[in-house]
Amino acid sequence: MDGIWVPLALTLKVALWATAINLVLGVAVAFGLARWRSPAREVVDSVLTLPLVLPPTVLGYYLLVLLGRRGVFGAWLDRLGIELVFTWQGAVIASTLVAFPLVQKAARAAFEAVDPQLEDAARVLGLREMAVFFRVSLPLAARGITAGALLAFARALGEFGATLMIAGNLPGRTQTLSVAIYAAVQAGDDRTAGLMVAVVSATCVVALLLAGWLAPGRARRVRS
Amino acid sequence: MSVDVAIRKELRADDRSFRLDVAFRSEHRRIVLFGPSGAGKSLTLRAMAGLLSPDEGHVRVDGRALFDRDAGVDLRASERGVAYVFQDYALFPHLTVAQNIGFGLHRGWLNPRRGIHDARVRHWIDAFELAGVAGSYASRISGGQRQRVALARALVAEPRLVLLDEPFAALDPALRGRMRAELLALQARLDLQLLVITHDPADVDVLDGHTIELRDGRVA
Numbered sequence: 020m021d022g023i024w025v026p027l028a029l030t031l032k033v034a035l036w037a038t039a040i041n042l043v044l045g046v047a048v049a050f051g052l053a054r055w056r057s058p059a060r061e062v063v064d065s066v067l068t069l070p071l072v073l074p075p076t077v078l079g080y081y082l083l084v085l086l087g088r089r090g091v092f093g094a095w096l097d098r099l100g101i102e103l104v105f106t107w108q109g110a111v112i113a114s115t116l117v118a119f120p121l122v123q124k125a126a127r128a129a130f131e132a133v134d135p136q137l138e139d140a141a142r143v144l145g146l147r148e149m150a151v152f153f154r155v156s157l158p159l160a161a162r163g164i165t166a167g168a169l170l171a172f173a174r175a176l177g178e179f180g181a182t183l184m185i186a187g188n189l190p191g192r193t194q195t196l197s198v199a200i201y202a203a204v205q206a207g208d209d210r211t212a213g214l215m216v217a218v219v220s221a222t223c224v225v226a227l228l229l230a231g232w233l234a235p236g237r238a239r240r241v242r243s
Numbered sequence: 244m245s246v247d248v249a250i251r252k253e254l255r256a257d258d259r260s261f262r263l264d265v266a267f268r269s270e271h272r273r274i275v276l277f278g279p280s281g282a283g284k285s286l287t288l289r290a291m292a293g294l295l296s297p298d299e300g301h302v303r304v305d306g307r308a309l310f311d312r313d314a315g316v317d318l319r320a321s322e323r324g325v326a327y328v329f330q331d332y333a334l335f336p337h338l339t340v341a342q343n344i345g346f347g348l349h350r351g352w353l354n355p356r357r358g359i360h361d362a363r364v365r366h367w368i369d370a371f372e373l374a375g376v377a378g379s380y381a382s383r384i385s386g387g388q389r390q391r392v393a394l395a396r397a398l399v400a401e402p403r404l405v406l407l408d409e410p411f412a413a414l415d416p417a418l419r420g421r422m423r424a425e426l427l428a429l430q431a432r433l434d435l436q437l438l439v440i441t442h443d444p445a446d447v448d449v450l451d452g453h454t455i456e457l458r459d460g461r462v463a
Binding site: 134136137139140141142143144145146147149150153154155158159 | 292293294319320321322323325326327329331333335336337346347350351352353354396400
């Protein structure tokens with residue numbers, strides 16, 4: 020059993036961090052895109068959706084090129100004493116990148132569904148833009164954002180390719196569940212692999228059920 | 244009390260374009276902008292409230308410039324101190340009646356708490372007989388109550404000028420008569436200038452104010 024707890028705890032830590040970062044980053048970008056009136060908007064949206072369709076190994080390769088010790092940002096981070104390759108923080112970056120479009124797309128749809136007249140009403144009642152965001156736009160979009168965050172959490176739990184590329188497979192340090200499953204199968208330890216597969220599957224099913232329950236269509240049916 | 248408006252705005256959507264060129268002055272306590280839909284009534288109201296920025300012109304209320312293109316004045320909607328009642332009321336669906344009414348009293352990043360206690364909110368809840376629904380969400384109350392909540396939310400900050408966009412259009416005919424009387428009674432009690440836009444001649448008769456007719460974006 021010990022073989023499971025360490026990677027499980029690490030996986031949860033990585034997935035929670037990735038989801039938290041995406042909640043801030045994905046929601047901010049989604050709000051900007053939902054309000055931005057420019058033809059370039061859909062181009063930016065397409066680029067931001069790439070992590071959803073690119074092979075995770077390709078994303079991992081990009082991350083290595085950018086963040087590796089001789090990479091564009093890596094050299095600069097290295098001077099600051101920040102090491103991302105072969106660390107759990109690197110795994111967080113990989114999971115964040117892969118799951119980002121799930122939060123961003125859900126949040127953008129949720130913001131676009133908010134009646135602009137309600138935001139106008141808040142403005143004429145004396146609120147500045149930030150207050151309008153926190154008191155009207157965000158609460159009205161909260162359900163859709165939460166559903167997106169749960170999907171992102173499930174996706175981050177299962178992240179394999181990009182994580183393996185940048186964080187590697189160091190038991191106890193960067194070996195998340197999905198990487199550990201691969202290692203266990205390679206080592207012929209089918210019992211451990213099966214157990215870990217069951218844990219990941221069950222967690223993802225719960226996250227998806229919650230996300231479906233929170234989806235905007237369902238919310239309207241419950242309220243009316 | 245005086246309202247002095249002269250605004251021009253060119254609007255384009257797809258292939259169509261609309262030219263708004265409206266100017267009027269009035270010191271009447273009730274100003275009625277009357278005209279068919281598409282005449283530019285709502286655009287005029289939005290420009291006065293700061294929700295639409297005209298290309299040229301000015302908006303002055305009691306001599307204070309809210310917008311003046313030549314002088315470079317364009318106050319934010321939040322700084323104009325003009326109350327606005329939206330056609331379908333635009334009540335916040337995630338807040339209770341009491342929270343809606345108290346919404347503008349604090350302008351920070353947090354909404355009023357569900358159990359909001361504020362003498363000003365209390366006053367309007369009592370004045371409009373909303374005590375029974377103060378804790379209810381907007382979707383759970385009747386059309387007449389919704390309009391009262393929208394009015395209370397606009398009046399709680401004690402504005403001098405209230406803009407009302409088709410205030411009676413969403414009500415059924417029986418209720419419409421009652422709410423017109425209620426609005427007139429309210430104005431009799433308060434030091435308040437009303438600017439009402441409507442397409443309904445019956446509103447024009449009942450409100451009996453300074454009527455300005457708009458057609459195709461201009462004063463007819």
